[in-house]
Structures are given as C-alpha cells and as structure tokens.
Amino acid sequence: MRKEFSAAIERIAREDDKIIFITGDLGYNALENVVDALGPRFINAGVAEQNMVGVAAGLAYKGYKVFCYSIAPFVVYRCLEQFRNDVCLHKMPVFLVGNGGGYGYGIMGSTHHAIEDLACLSSLQNVNTYIPAFADEVEPMLEQIVAEGRPTYLRLGAGANTPDGAQTYGSFKHIVHSTASIGNVVALGPVAANVLTALKDELLVDQFDVFTATNLPLDLPNDLAHRLAGKPLLVVEEHVSIGGLAQQLSVKLLADGAAPSHFVSLSAQGYPNGLYGDQKYHQQLSGLDPANIARHLASFTN
Amino acid sequence: MTSTTELTDFQSLQGQLRLKILSLYHQAHAGHIGCSLSCVDLMIATLLLRKRDQDTFLLSKGHAAASLYACLNHLGDISDAELATYYHNGTTLPAHPAPNQHKGIPFATGSLGHGLPIGTGIAQASKMLGDGGRVFVLMSDGETNEGTTWEAAHFAMQHQLDNLIILVDKNGLQGFDKTANVxxxxADVRTWKAIGFETVEADGHNVDEILATVDQLTASSNGKPKVLIANTVKGKGVSYMENKLEWHYLPMTEAQYEQACADVNERYLLAQTTQA
Structure with missing residues (x-):
C-alpha cells in the first residue's frame, strides 16, 4: 500500500496547498516523489515523534492539514499523549499514518509491530481510524480523511485490490456475497486476504458472507446488525482482542439486540512462544492463517 | 522587602493581578499558588503588553492557569462572571486550561512539555504563511526536564524560527525538590546557547527589564529562536510563600489569605502610593 499511498498523497497535496506532510525520518525509497512535489510543505522532523505531532497541532491551528508519517508503532505509542491532548481534544486536522500495522514488519521484531494501535487510538475523543484491507482503498480513504479534516489514524499494510462487486454499509464493506450463506466473517485490514484464501476450500465455497471493517469506531447500520444476527460470526483481526474489532463489534451487536448464534474471535496473540519470524509466521502463531480460519469456518458447517 | 529595582510603573498592575490570583485560589481553596505568582510578571510583559493580534501566547506550564485566567480577565477575554466560576462544577476554567473554550487559550495544557512543540508548529506556520506572527511560550524550569523541550528546540533551530520566543520561569523549584537536586x-542558558538560540537572562519580576529584553529579542530577525531565562521566585510577593516548595501545592487558610493580601498590598500597592 506504500506505493499507492505516496502516489495518492502526491496528487492530493498538489491540488491542496494547505496540506503539509511531516515524516519522522522515514520514507527512503518510498516518499521521494512526495518530497519533490511538496517542496517546503514536506518536513522531516527527525527521530522525534512527540515533537512531530505537537508541531503538527501547531501547524493545524494556523489552518494547515497535516500528515504525520512513520512506522506504525513509532507514530502511535511514542506520541500518544501529544495526539490525545494536542490534536484530538482540539479536533485538529492532523492525520497519523502508520506503515506496517499488525505484524507487517515481520522479522524486524516486536518493537516494529503495532498490534494494540487501534485499541489505543480508536478510544480517543473526536478520532477516526482507517484500516484499508486492499491497496485500492488507500486513495479514496485519503480523500475522505482530508475532506473530513478531523483527527485520524491511517493504518497501512500490504494488500491486493478489492474483490469485484463490493458494497459499503457504514464502516463495513461486503466483499464476498454468498447465495447459500450459513454464517458471516468480518475481517479487519489486509488479513482479510487470509479469509479469502480460506474460502477457496471446496467445503466452504459459497457458504459465508465476508465483510471488512474499514474504520473504527464502528458505524454499524441497524439492518446489517440484524443480518449478522442468529448465524455464526467469525471475526478476524491482526490486533489484540482487547479494544479491537471483535470487542467493538460485539458491543454494537448486543446493543442492537442482534446476537449471532456463535461468536468466534481470532486475534493477535502477541508472542506466545517468545520467538520471531515474518508476518505469516506470526499470523500462524495467532491462528490468523488461512488453514486455521478454514477450520473454524468448517466447524460452523457441522 | 522589595528592592527598588522591582518598583516600576507596572507595580500597581503586578499587585492587582496578584490580588486577583490570590482571590481565585482562596475561593477555590486550591493549590499551585506559588507557580502562578512566579510567572505573572512574565505574563504582564508579554501577554498583556506585547502580544499583538497575529501573535500567539501559550502557557505551557498549565498549572499556573489562575495567572492566565486573571490576565485574560484583565484583557476582557474572560468576563468577571466567568472568572467567578473558576474551579466550580460546570466551569470553562478548570485547574488547568481546557480546550476549545476561550480565544486566549488556544490549547489545553497541563501535561508538561506540550506547549513548546505546539508553539514551534505555530511559529513554523507563520513563517510559511508570512503573516508576521510571533509565538510566546511560557514554560517552567522543571518542565525542561521533558525531552520534547529539546526535540522542539532543535526543530526550531533547524527551521530558523526567530519568531519563537520561549520564556523560562526559572524559580529553581519543581514538584518534589529543588531543580538542582532532581x-x-x-534550563541552563548554556544549553540553549549551545543549540544556537539567542539567549538573554533577566529578572523575571522586573516588568521594565522583561519588556526591554523581549523588545530586544523580537527586534532581531537573525534566524535564531529566542529564549529568555527569567530568574524568578516561587510565590513572589507573599512573604511566607517565597522559595517554599510547599506552595506548589498548598491552599491557603483564612489567616494565610489575609496575610498574603496584606503582603501584596504593602509590596506593590502601598509602596506605589508612598512613592507617589
């Protein structure tokens, strides 16, 4: 998604001279086009994320719309208080962009992973978080983020394009339509690709509807809530269970009186064996791999 | 007793604002009195006397909010009726400045180390917009413990933000000890100088001296951000509070309030009458 991101930022910033892009010294071999396009509106704030976000709040106070970019954990955890106090409480148009959400940085290790980011950020006041599952979602999300002009976190990962025929309902995108649906899957971010792979199992084909959640806090339309009721529901997210999609969705469903018949949450488990590997390795340890997803879906068919 | 160098044309204002601050803390039965009294003279010189419409004043040491509220009330930005709600349920004037409530309070502060990065961003924006805006950021010396101070200082230097004026209220005391012991x-002036700032030290209670220093700093467009290290006294103007750590926290008893008002009257208001 980084390529799509930099191309979209370049285009949007060329059209809007109030956009400023600040990086925390990241972007080599990725953002050179943005540097060239924005000139003085591209700022490298150095390895100083707290100041980066405070400076962004000050720039926003004077009328600018400011992107702050880094590897996801660095732009979330280090400057959480700056984002909360200086940006969110004041409803400033400051947009955090975290590259490599979840286990995206793989073998780089736990310091480079962001598996609690959405719990931290989606709970703040006046905020929206966007989690594209597919590369082609990045540009329209960026346009929406700039148009909304509110505190935002954009969590980037790696993904293919959206399946054909997707339809949007509030925070949800219906990406797989089943003609004989016995249950539903809701996935968050690029791990949705593992759900699509799991559904290639011939025993599972055409038996499940699949949705992605594109942003938190959730906007769950009432008719979609009731569509999810009474059937098994599997939630898949590369994020810890606490404060993630499954918790936020379950609260919404229960509040709407729309309880699924079964509710299974697959989420990031951290580092259960204390060992490290690539993104797929960590997904497998957490049970987020296609085989484990397929096993759970198969259990719903019995 | 007050030295003659502290007796200026502004001493009546210094006294009146101190009485207003004491009154606020008295009716609220609240602490942070010493912190407000150490920086109010810096606020008189900048917020009241030198801030123009295109400028921004940020109280980064948000625990001195009563001093900010008293000054904004003096400017007419906070009405007497609003000021009377200080510390009460339903107020826009809590112990630390709140967001989105008053024009003169652009940002909520209270967690230390936030004002300087924000002010740096505002100064950078003014440079980009060419609006001539200056930014005054009032910090405490204890606050310079925060790493964001030095992240922002280097950013300001790198971007040649000579429209950024930092005021360090250097009273030598912080939350639980003398700054020297923590x-x-x-806040050592040599640190700022080494980074490249234009630096000046001044008596933080002599409004004439602060004004002259601020005018000197704002007159130069040399690409260097500025810092005024203001030597101050915690609890300045109230005999039993001066240089006492406990007046970071304690509220006043009735007797202490009466003594505090008497001290201020004698030092700032009666002294002026006598002089006249």
Missing part, C-alpha cells in the same frame, strides 16, 4: 539545571 536532574540539575536542565
């Missing part, structure tokens, strides 16, 4: 002098 991390040492993290």
């Amino acid at each position: 991390l040492g002098d993290t």
Whole structure:
C-alpha cells in the first residue's frame, strides 16, 4: 500500500496547498516523489515523534492539514499523549499514518509491530481510524480523511485490490456475497486476504458472507446488525482482542439486540512462544492463517 | 522587602493581578499558588503588553492557569462572571486550561512539555504563511526536564524560527525538590546557547527589564529562536510563600489569605502610593 499511498498523497497535496506532510525520518525509497512535489510543505522532523505531532497541532491551528508519517508503532505509542491532548481534544486536522500495522514488519521484531494501535487510538475523543484491507482503498480513504479534516489514524499494510462487486454499509464493506450463506466473517485490514484464501476450500465455497471493517469506531447500520444476527460470526483481526474489532463489534451487536448464534474471535496473540519470524509466521502463531480460519469456518458447517 | 529595582510603573498592575490570583485560589481553596505568582510578571510583559493580534501566547506550564485566567480577565477575554466560576462544577476554567473554550487559550495544557512543540508548529506556520506572527511560550524550569523541550528546540533551530520566543520561569523549584537536586539545571542558558538560540537572562519580576529584553529579542530577525531565562521566585510577593516548595501545592487558610493580601498590598500597592 506504500506505493499507492505516496502516489495518492502526491496528487492530493498538489491540488491542496494547505496540506503539509511531516515524516519522522522515514520514507527512503518510498516518499521521494512526495518530497519533490511538496517542496517546503514536506518536513522531516527527525527521530522525534512527540515533537512531530505537537508541531503538527501547531501547524493545524494556523489552518494547515497535516500528515504525520512513520512506522506504525513509532507514530502511535511514542506520541500518544501529544495526539490525545494536542490534536484530538482540539479536533485538529492532523492525520497519523502508520506503515506496517499488525505484524507487517515481520522479522524486524516486536518493537516494529503495532498490534494494540487501534485499541489505543480508536478510544480517543473526536478520532477516526482507517484500516484499508486492499491497496485500492488507500486513495479514496485519503480523500475522505482530508475532506473530513478531523483527527485520524491511517493504518497501512500490504494488500491486493478489492474483490469485484463490493458494497459499503457504514464502516463495513461486503466483499464476498454468498447465495447459500450459513454464517458471516468480518475481517479487519489486509488479513482479510487470509479469509479469502480460506474460502477457496471446496467445503466452504459459497457458504459465508465476508465483510471488512474499514474504520473504527464502528458505524454499524441497524439492518446489517440484524443480518449478522442468529448465524455464526467469525471475526478476524491482526490486533489484540482487547479494544479491537471483535470487542467493538460485539458491543454494537448486543446493543442492537442482534446476537449471532456463535461468536468466534481470532486475534493477535502477541508472542506466545517468545520467538520471531515474518508476518505469516506470526499470523500462524495467532491462528490468523488461512488453514486455521478454514477450520473454524468448517466447524460452523457441522 | 522589595528592592527598588522591582518598583516600576507596572507595580500597581503586578499587585492587582496578584490580588486577583490570590482571590481565585482562596475561593477555590486550591493549590499551585506559588507557580502562578512566579510567572505573572512574565505574563504582564508579554501577554498583556506585547502580544499583538497575529501573535500567539501559550502557557505551557498549565498549572499556573489562575495567572492566565486573571490576565485574560484583565484583557476582557474572560468576563468577571466567568472568572467567578473558576474551579466550580460546570466551569470553562478548570485547574488547568481546557480546550476549545476561550480565544486566549488556544490549547489545553497541563501535561508538561506540550506547549513548546505546539508553539514551534505555530511559529513554523507563520513563517510559511508570512503573516508576521510571533509565538510566546511560557514554560517552567522543571518542565525542561521533558525531552520534547529539546526535540522542539532543535526543530526550531533547524527551521530558523526567530519568531519563537520561549520564556523560562526559572524559580529553581519543581514538584518534589529543588531543580538542582532532581536532574540539575536542565534550563541552563548554556544549553540553549549551545543549540544556537539567542539567549538573554533577566529578572523575571522586573516588568521594565522583561519588556526591554523581549523588545530586544523580537527586534532581531537573525534566524535564531529566542529564549529568555527569567530568574524568578516561587510565590513572589507573599512573604511566607517565597522559595517554599510547599506552595506548589498548598491552599491557603483564612489567616494565610489575609496575610498574603496584606503582603501584596504593602509590596506593590502601598509602596506605589508612598512613592507617589
């Protein structure tokens, strides 16, 4: 998604001279086009994320719309208080962009992973978080983020394009339509690709509807809530269970009186064996791999 | 007693604002009195006397909010009726400045180390917009313990933000000890100078001297951000509070309030009458 991101930022910033892009010294071999396009509106704030976000709040106070970019954990955890106090409480148009959400940085290790980011950020006041599952979602999300002009976190990962025929309902995108649906899957971010792979199992084909959640806090339309009721529901997210999609969705469903018949949450488990590997390795340890997803879906068919 | 160098044309204002601050803390039965009294003279010189419409004033040491509220009330930005709600349920004037409530309070502060990065961003924006805006950021010396101070200082230097004026209220006391005994002098003027700032030290209670210093700093467009290290006294103007750590926290008893008002009257208001 980084390529799509930099191309979209370049285009949007060329059209809007109030956009400023600040990086925390990241972007080599990725953002050179943005540097060239924005000139003085591209700022490298150095390895100083707290100041980066405070400076962004000050720039926003004077009328600018400011992107702050880094590897996801660095732009979330280090400057959480700056984002909360200086940006969110004041409803400033400051947009955090975290590259490599979840286990995206793989073998780089736990310091480079962001598996609690959405719990931290989606709970703040006046905020929206966007989690594209597919590369082609990045540009329209960026346009929406700039148009909304509110505190935002954009969590980037790696993904293919959206399946054909997707339809949007509030925070949800219906990406797989089943003609004989016995249950539903809701996935968050690029791990949705593992759900699509799991559904290639011939025993599972055409038996499940699949949705992605594109942003938190959730906007769950009432008719979609009731569509999810009474059937098994599997939630898949590369994020810890606490404060993630499954918790936020379950609260919404229960509040709407729309309880699924079964509710299974697959989420990031951290580092259960204390060992490290690539993104797929960590997904497998957490049970987020296609085989484990397929096993759970198969259990719903019995 | 007050030295003659502290007796200026502004001493009546210094006294009146101190009485207003004491009254606020008295009716609220609240602490942070010493912190407000150490920086009010810096606020008189900048917020009241030198801030123009295109400028921004940020109270980074948000625990001195009563001093800010008293000054904004003096400017007419906060009405007497609003000021009377200080510390009460339903107020826009809590112990630390709140967001989105008053024009003169652009940002909520209270967690230390936030005002300087924000002010740096505002100064950078003014440079980009060419609007001539200056930014005054009032910090405490204890606050310079925060790493964001030095992240922002280097950013301001790199971007040649000579429209950024930092005022350090250097009273030598922080939350639980003298600054010298905690991390040492993290507000040392030599540190700022080494980074490249234009630096000046002044008596932080002599409004004439602060004004002259601020005018000197704001007159130069040399690409260097500025810092005024203001030597101050915690609890300045109230005999039993001066240089006492406990007046970071304690509220006043009735008797202490009466003594405090008497001290201020004698030092700032009666002294002026006598002089006249």
